[in-house]
Amino acid sequence: MQDLTPLRILQLYPKEDYFTGAAIQLRDLALGLRARGHHVVVATRPSPLWRQKTAEANIPHIALPMSHELDMRSVVGIVRLLREHRIQIVHCHKGRARTLALLAGLFEKIPVLILNRGVSFPLDPWNRLGYTTGRVTAVVAVSQSIKRGLVAAGVPMEKIEVIYSGTDTDRFHPGVDGGRVRSELGLQPDDFLVTQIGVRSWRGNDDVLDAMARVAQAAPPARLLIVGAPPARIVSLGEKARERGIGDVTRVLGHREDIPEILAASNVTVDASYAGLGLTGSLRESLAVETPVIGTNLEGIPELVLDGETGLLVPPRNPEALAQAILRVIENPTRAKAMARAGRKRVEVLFSTRLKVEKTEALYTRLLAQRA
Structure with missing residues (x-):
């Protein structure tokens, strides 16, 4: 990172898996942001593997139950995280994380709240409200097709940023031996x-x-x-x-x-x-x-x-x-x-991880400046 004030970011993932596509994208994003000098906290459901991998990367990991969308124990835990780490940006992966963050935001201000949208299943009325509410700053769609689907469901176009999911092109390269x-x-x-x-x-x-x-x-x-x-x-x-x-x-x-x-x-x-x-x-x-x-x-x-x-x-x-x-x-x-x-x-x-991290960092910075 160059000429940027370090950002204080919470990545919120209401699952414990580590090898699924969504988990890999979150992991690579957190590692990339950390490497660029930002303070990144990752909160997942209890997971020894997440705890081990984040510790190896010197990234704080917090285990929260996040057992359902109205899990008040987790809401209290998120509020504590927001205060202790002085979080500026909460990036929610999956709908349950969004709901829990919105509830936490009733007790502690969240300057920038971002939702990730990586699937194309239709939005029901409850989920649609979670995307259109003014308390959500922006939605990151992982493809143009998902953006079109969100717009068709009533989410304002200007609220949606397309940032493609990334692949680590240093790890995945033509010289890999099979x-x-x-x-x-x-x-x-x-x-x-x-x-x-x-x-x-x-x-x-x-x-x-x-x-x-x-x-x-x-x-x-x-x-x-x-x-x-x-x-x-x-x-x-x-x-x-x-x-x-x-x-x-x-x-x-x-x-x-x-x-x-x-x-x-x-x-x-x-x-x-x-x-x-x-x-x-x-x-x-x-x-x-x-x-x-x-x-x-x-x-x-x-x-x-x-x-x-x-x-x-x-x-x-x-x-x-x-x-x-x-x-x-x-x-x-x-x-x-x-x-x-x-x-x-x-x-x-x-579709590289490097490009995804750069675009996400730019989005965070721009949204935080607008909210300021």
Whole structure:
């Protein structure tokens, strides 16, 4: 940070997970702001991993129950944080954090209150009020498509700032070696690895399985890897793969920290999300390591994946179209790699963590100056 007075910032996250997209974005933002000289406090639900990682980064971490939107114990805790750390900016991630911060603001002034919007689910009347109230200074949308959705729901356009989610392009880069992961998976040199990162009901995991059942018949070397499943889903997804006749070419893993190496080991990364998405992190990260991508033509994905230029797009809930796109990558790896290289450049220009931190810092500074 240069020529700026250090800001005093509270990042409020009402969950305990550490490896989901939202948690990764919060973590990288907090680390980036801290590196630029700001005083950053992170409050999450109780989490040994958050406590450990923030301590390693010399960032204060406060555990709050945040068990529901009217959790007064947490409101009292937030008020205490505001006073002890003389917080100027509260950045809320998820709706529960917003409500708790608004309640805390009744007891202690919050100069700047910012909401993050990373999903495209429709706003109900209660949530809409949480975005339109004058006590909320600004809304950060992670894509232009989410901004359009908020405006359509009645949120003033001038209140919304688009700041794309970021990828650490120093950690995710074309030189990452995926050899160890391919060895771990027992892959042969000619095996073609299709990878999906993330397991949620609306991520289209079943659609990927259906697509791979088609691909496996046309391209026997094809293999499928699904990463990020909780224990129960590891079992259920394995059963679904066997039901489709692809159990022997499918691996399902839990949460991993070696995502750069997994993506570098892959021949293509797919995302078959069909609802609620903003901008899928695994596609950004995959392009950053120059692994080809296929995504659905939905919400913020086309802002990253330009069809035929930086990757391929398919309609949501269409396993046949997804299968054909995977086969296109298998049949023309040279073209696929060229799109991935173009994707890396697009990530560097628009979707890097460095750029996200800089834009967020500029927004904080501008809003605080306006409120002063």
